[in-house]
Amino acid sequence: MLPSCLGNLSYLQVLDVSSNHFIGNIATGPLTNLKSLEYLSFSNNNFQVPISFSMFANHSKLKVLIGDANNLVPEPFLQTPTPKFQLIFLSLSYLALKEPPYFLHHQNILRVVDFSHNNITGGLPSWLFMNNTALEGLYLGYNCISGPLQLPTQRHFNIAILDVSSNSLLGNLPINMSSVFPHLKTLIMSKNSFQGQIPISFGDMKSLESLSLPNNLISGNIPDSFGRLSSLIYLDLSNNQLSGGIPKLLVLGCPLYVLRLSNNNLEGQVFPLLFNLTGLLVLKIDANNFVGEIPVFSSTNSFxxxxxxxxxxxxxxxxxxWMGNISNLEGLSLAKNHFKGPFPVEFCGLHNLVFLDxxxxxxxxFIPECFNSIPIEYVHLSNNRLTGPLTKAFSNCSSLETLDLTRNNLIGIIPGWIGSLPLLSILLLKANRFEGEIPIQLCQLNKLKMMDxxxxxxxxxxxSCLTNFTFEALGYSNKISYWTIGFGGLEMIFSLVEMSRKKLAEDGIDLAKYGYEVIEMEYWVEFTTKSMSYVYNGSILRYMSGIDLSCNCLTGRIPFEIGYLNEIHALNMSHNKLTGPIPTTFSNLKQIESLDLSYNNLNGRIPPQxxxxNTLAVFSVAYNNLSGPTPDQKAQFGTFDESSYEGNPFLCGAPLQINCTKIESPSVLTNVYYYDKENNGLIDMSVFYWSFVVTYVVVLMAIAAILHISPYWRRAWFYFIEVCITSCYYFVLDKFC
Structure with a gap:
C-alpha cells in the first residue's frame, strides 16, 4: 500500500510511482488528497483503478495522467462529477478498457491519448477529435475496434500520429484520409482486414512522414501517386498482398529514410533503382519475388x-x-536466395556489422580469417557449401552471441578458441565433417543455451565439465534494434518525470522530441528436439536450451555430471558408441522435455528415479543392452510406448510384451549369454547350438546325396574311408604293441 502520510504533501506537483508492486484502491489511497499534482504516473503496479476516475475530479491542475497496466475495477452506475482538470496527456493502456472513460467527454485540450492494448469495441471514437482540436497523437492499437474506418467529418490540422493497428477494421481505406488529416506524419494501420488498393488520395498528404499498413489484405500494385508524397521519409507496406514492382516515382520523388515492403508478392528487379535512395537508412524488401542480379556499384558514398x-x-x-564498403552497415541479411561463389573478403571491412545472415x-x-576483427554478434551461414577448417575466422569476436554453421562441408577439429567467446549462447555446428574430440574449452561457455x-x-x-553450462533464460530478445529516429513513430517514450512544471506549462509534450521508433530485425535458429526439427524465434528462443551430440562416434560412459544440468530442455546422445549405465543423476533434469539415448551400447537397468x-515428453533408450524391468508406468512414463524400449533383449515389463516373471534370473542369464567384445554385442548360446546342429545335418545329407548320385565319387569315398581305416589300424598297432 502507498503510505498514508504521502497524502500530507499538499504542494507536490510531480509524482511517479510507476513500475513497482503497489496494491490497494486508488480511490481510497493518499493520491486523492494531492490537489496540486500536475503530473501523475502510477503505471505498472497492482492498483485497483475505478473506471470513472472520479477520485481525481478535484485535481484542477492535473495535466498528465499515466495509469497503464493496473487492475480496472467496475463501479456502480453513479452520477460522476464533472472533472475540474484539463489533461494534455492521457495514457491508460493494458487496463482491459471496453470503452473510453466517460470523463473524456469533458476534455478539450488533449494532445496525446493512448488507449492501446485494451478491449475497446465499436467503431473509431470520432468524438475525441471533435472535442479536442489540438489532438496530436491517438493510439488505439491492439483493441477490438471493428467495422469500416469512419473518420471525422471535419478537418484536423494537428493530428500527427494515428495508430489503429491490430484491430478488426475492414473494408477499403478511407479516400478522404488526406483531407481530414492533412498534416499526418505517422499512420499505422497494420494487422487489420483492409481490402482494395491504397487510395490515390494518400498522395495528397504532403506532410506524411510515416505510413505503416502491414498485415492487411490490401491487394494490387503500389500506386504511382505515392511519389507525390514529397515529405515521405518512412514507408511501411509490409505483410500485405501487394503485387507488381516498385514504382520509380516513389523512389525518385521521396527522400525515404525507411522502406519496408516485406512479405508481399512484389516482383521484378530492384537494382539499380534503389541506388537512387541516397538517404536510405533501412531497406527491408524480404519475402517477395524479386529476381535478377545485384549489379556492380562503383561508389557507395550516396548509398x-x-x-x-x-x-x-x-x-x-x-x-x-561493394557492400563491404558500406561503412554504416550494421545489419545484413541475404538469406534464402540463389547467391553463388566465394565468401567476399571485402565483407571484413564492415567494422560496424552486428548481424550477418x-x-x-x-x-x-573458406570463411575469411579477417572476420576476427569485426565486433559482430550474430552469424548465420547455415545451408551453404563452405569448406575448409574453421581456423580463426571469429576467434576475436568477443561480442559474438550466435554462431550457426549448420550443414556445410567444414572439416578439421572444432577449434578451442570457441571457448574464449564470453557471450556465445548459441553454437550450431551440425552436419559438417568435424572430427577429433569435443574440445574441453567449450566448458568455458557459461552463457551457452544451445549446442548442436x-x-x-x-x-x-x-x-564431464559440460555442467558449467547454466542454461538460464537469455536476457535479450531475438530482435536487434538498429536505428532510432526523432519523429513520432511506432512506439513513444515520455520522460516527463524529468520535466519541470514550467516546461510542462510552456511547451507541453514535444512529440517530435520524445517520440521514437526502433527498426528491428528478427532472427531464428533451427534445433532438433522431440525427434523433430523446430525453428525457434521470438520469446521461445530465450527459454529454449539443449545439447545435441547425436550421430557421432563418441565412446565411454555418460558423465554423471550431465545430470546436474537442471535447466536443460533437450538432450540427445543417440547413435554413438556410449557404454556403461544410464546415470541415476538424470533424475535431476527437472526441466527436460526430450531425452534420447538410443542406438548406443548402454547396459544395466534404467534408473527407476x-x-x-514430470516434464519429459519424448524418451528413448531403444537399441542398447539394457536389462531388467522398465520404469513404472506412471506420470510421463505412462505415455511412452514400446518404441521407447525396443532393441533391448533383456528388458521386460510394460509396455513391452515380455513379462518380468517369466524371465530368467540374471545369474542364469550370465551362463546363457556372453559378451562379444569384438562386435560389442551379446551372443545367444542356445541359438548357436541349434544352428550348429542344423548345419551338421545339412552337410551329412548333402554328402549322402552326392554319393548316391555319382558312382565315381562313391568309389572315391569308399577308397578314402578304406585308406583312413587302414592308417588308423597300423597307427594303433604301432602305438600299443
Missing part, C-alpha cells in the same frame, strides 16, 4: 544504409563485393 534485408527472394549472382544460398570456399554438434565424426568421450521427470 549508405544501416540495415539491408533482401532475404527470401530469388536474387542470384555473386555476393556484391547469408544462410540458404550456394556459397562455397550432431552429424559429424567426433570421437572420444563426453567432457527417472519417473520423477
Amino acid at each position: 549508405n544504409p544501416q540495415t539491408i534485408d533482401m532475404s527470401n527472394n530469388h536474387i542470384s549472382g555473386k555476393l556484391p563485393r 547469408l544462410s540458404d544460398n550456394y556459397l562455397f570456399g 554438434l550432431s552429424q559429424n565424426n567426433l570421437s572420444g568421450s563426453i567432457p 527417472l519417473t520423477e521427470l
Whole structure:
C-alpha cells in the first residue's frame, strides 16, 4: 500500500510511482488528497483503478495522467462529477478498457491519448477529435475496434500520429484520409482486414512522414501517386498482398529514410533503382519475388544504409563485393536466395556489422580469417557449401552471441578458441565433417543455451565439465534494434518525470522530441528436439536450451555430471558408441522435455528415479543392452510406448510384451549369454547350438546325396574311408604293441 502520510504533501506537483508492486484502491489511497499534482504516473503496479476516475475530479491542475497496466475495477452506475482538470496527456493502456472513460467527454485540450492494448469495441471514437482540436497523437492499437474506418467529418490540422493497428477494421481505406488529416506524419494501420488498393488520395498528404499498413489484405500494385508524397521519409507496406514492382516515382520523388515492403508478392528487379535512395537508412524488401542480379556499384558514398534485408527472394549472382564498403552497415541479411561463389573478403571491412545472415544460398570456399576483427554478434551461414577448417575466422569476436554453421562441408577439429567467446549462447555446428574430440574449452561457455554438434565424426568421450553450462533464460530478445529516429513513430517514450512544471506549462509534450521508433530485425535458429526439427524465434528462443551430440562416434560412459544440468530442455546422445549405465543423476533434469539415448551400447537397468521427470515428453533408450524391468508406468512414463524400449533383449515389463516373471534370473542369464567384445554385442548360446546342429545335418545329407548320385565319387569315398581305416589300424598297432 502507498503510505498514508504521502497524502500530507499538499504542494507536490510531480509524482511517479510507476513500475513497482503497489496494491490497494486508488480511490481510497493518499493520491486523492494531492490537489496540486500536475503530473501523475502510477503505471505498472497492482492498483485497483475505478473506471470513472472520479477520485481525481478535484485535481484542477492535473495535466498528465499515466495509469497503464493496473487492475480496472467496475463501479456502480453513479452520477460522476464533472472533472475540474484539463489533461494534455492521457495514457491508460493494458487496463482491459471496453470503452473510453466517460470523463473524456469533458476534455478539450488533449494532445496525446493512448488507449492501446485494451478491449475497446465499436467503431473509431470520432468524438475525441471533435472535442479536442489540438489532438496530436491517438493510439488505439491492439483493441477490438471493428467495422469500416469512419473518420471525422471535419478537418484536423494537428493530428500527427494515428495508430489503429491490430484491430478488426475492414473494408477499403478511407479516400478522404488526406483531407481530414492533412498534416499526418505517422499512420499505422497494420494487422487489420483492409481490402482494395491504397487510395490515390494518400498522395495528397504532403506532410506524411510515416505510413505503416502491414498485415492487411490490401491487394494490387503500389500506386504511382505515392511519389507525390514529397515529405515521405518512412514507408511501411509490409505483410500485405501487394503485387507488381516498385514504382520509380516513389523512389525518385521521396527522400525515404525507411522502406519496408516485406512479405508481399512484389516482383521484378530492384537494382539499380534503389541506388537512387541516397538517404536510405533501412531497406527491408524480404519475402517477395524479386529476381535478377545485384549489379556492380562503383561508389557507395550516396548509398549508405544501416540495415539491408533482401532475404527470401530469388536474387542470384555473386555476393556484391561493394557492400563491404558500406561503412554504416550494421545489419545484413541475404538469406534464402540463389547467391553463388566465394565468401567476399571485402565483407571484413564492415567494422560496424552486428548481424550477418547469408544462410540458404550456394556459397562455397573458406570463411575469411579477417572476420576476427569485426565486433559482430550474430552469424548465420547455415545451408551453404563452405569448406575448409574453421581456423580463426571469429576467434576475436568477443561480442559474438550466435554462431550457426549448420550443414556445410567444414572439416578439421572444432577449434578451442570457441571457448574464449564470453557471450556465445548459441553454437550450431551440425552436419559438417568435424572430427577429433569435443574440445574441453567449450566448458568455458557459461552463457551457452544451445549446442548442436550432431552429424559429424567426433570421437572420444563426453567432457564431464559440460555442467558449467547454466542454461538460464537469455536476457535479450531475438530482435536487434538498429536505428532510432526523432519523429513520432511506432512506439513513444515520455520522460516527463524529468520535466519541470514550467516546461510542462510552456511547451507541453514535444512529440517530435520524445517520440521514437526502433527498426528491428528478427532472427531464428533451427534445433532438433522431440525427434523433430523446430525453428525457434521470438520469446521461445530465450527459454529454449539443449545439447545435441547425436550421430557421432563418441565412446565411454555418460558423465554423471550431465545430470546436474537442471535447466536443460533437450538432450540427445543417440547413435554413438556410449557404454556403461544410464546415470541415476538424470533424475535431476527437472526441466527436460526430450531425452534420447538410443542406438548406443548402454547396459544395466534404467534408473527407476527417472519417473520423477514430470516434464519429459519424448524418451528413448531403444537399441542398447539394457536389462531388467522398465520404469513404472506412471506420470510421463505412462505415455511412452514400446518404441521407447525396443532393441533391448533383456528388458521386460510394460509396455513391452515380455513379462518380468517369466524371465530368467540374471545369474542364469550370465551362463546363457556372453559378451562379444569384438562386435560389442551379446551372443545367444542356445541359438548357436541349434544352428550348429542344423548345419551338421545339412552337410551329412548333402554328402549322402552326392554319393548316391555319382558312382565315381562313391568309389572315391569308399577308397578314402578304406585308406583312413587302414592308417588308423597300423597307427594303433604301432602305438600299443
